[in-house]
Amino acid sequence: MSESTSRAIMAQRIGRILSRNGALIRLSLQACAHCALCAESCFKFQESGGDPAYTPSYKAINSIGKIYRKNGRLSESEYRAVSELVWDRCALCMRCYCPVGISIPSLIACARNVCRERGVFRTYDGTRNA
Amino acid sequence: MALRVHRKGNPWPLRVIAILVLVTAARAWTEQADAGSSASRAPADATPSAAAPDAASSASRSVTDATTSASRASRAPVDTSVVLYDFAQGPALRFCLLAAALGILYRIWQFGRLTRTMRGRYSPQPKQRVFVPARRSPRQRGSIPHPVMRTASLAFHVLLFLVPLLLPAHNMILHRSLHVSLPAIPAPLADRLTAVLVVLGAFFLARRIAVPRVRVLSTAYDYLVLLLVLAPFVTGLMAYHHVSSSRWLMIAHVASGDALLGAIPFTKLGHMPFLVFSRFFVSGEYSWKPGRRAWGRGA
Secondary structure, eight states: HHHHHHHHHHHHHHHHHHHHHHHHHHHHHHHHHOOTGGGGGGGHHTTSSSOOOOHHHHHIIIIIIIHHHTTTTTOOHHHHHHIIIISOOOOOSSSOOOOOOOOHHHHHHHHHHHHHTTTOOOOOTTTTTT | OOOOOOTOOOOOHHHHHHHHHHHHHHHHHHHHHHHHHHHHHSSSSSOHHHHHHHHHHHHHHHHOOTTTHHHHHHHHOOHHHHHHHEEEEEHHHHHHHHHHHHHHHHHHHHHHHOOOOOOOSOOOOGGOOOOOOOSOOHHOOOOOOOHHHHHHHHHHHHHHHHHHOOOHHHHHHHHHHHHHOOOOOOHHHHHHHHHHHHHHHHHHHHHHSSSHHHHTTTOOOEEEEEEEHHHHHHHHHHOOOHHHHHHHHHHHHHHHHHHHHTTTTGGGGHHHHHHHHHHHHHHHHSSSSOSSSSOOOOO
């Protein structure tokens, strides 16, 4: 399969994910008051000693929010940064508390889906070529 | 090849229709009110319902503007501030109320579309429900972890609703225009509560600037929305303390109030209807009421 065809298929799949979840992503991002009150509920945030980049809403806004706003047209390095946010900085433990009731894990999971379609994902020792 | 996103749920046509409906309804309402007010100017045969909007305008004008001639003749030289004030507390207010009501209805519909009813009592997939021992008691689980922020946020949001609704001056206008009123709290108490609210708003603003994790999330839009929320309260406070006798202060008060009401469903203030949906209707660990809905469309 040629490079352009595989890229087109990838784009189509990312587009499908975004269109299926678009309304929820839009509504969630709109409802987020940027209050950062979710920070304390994140064990990764606590462990990092209060690094703002571990705030759950920061992770959601800068992963799926960015992807959605740009229709999935992110550069390779941007996708790598997103994957760091959604895999390395989030364990998807579903313990984040949002005062407004936004389902942050759903947004992070959606960002993970897009990243996987883009071919950027978490690798573990020895499993890359397994 | 560029990415193409097929947005099935793109609501643009719906928005255009909603705006058209809104404008038409507001115009019809305004015309009816104008007809009502002109009818009530004719001395005897004004019906109470038709006279009501005019009573509202004259009542509020006489409250704020007692020194000037309230019922000025239409042929008198036009004063821009009077025209603007009448517009702000008449058609603009009606338009914004209508926009807020229709917008919230749209949000309810959207919520219904984005969620599905679950078959089970708590979860559609009971096996997937993970119980992680919580450090906090079930009663505390649904509230903000930080004690200061919990208290401040609760006080701010409760006052945001209670003060305007229970303010004696607002209830007076409401009573004269619609013949209904809510129990009013004494004016000095309302004054102090408004001061508390403004102080809490300033605290949130300071927090947004000072706390790194909030600062990195904040955009100009967040500051704008916070200032929009505080604007009617600050101007109201200033008017109550006669900081300025200018009618422009009251125009600013009413206009910012209009803008605030109209902005609820369409801006970040949309977290108000969203919170009701998500914390009362969606099932989840942090729900205040175990709802029977879950995010995601039906199978």
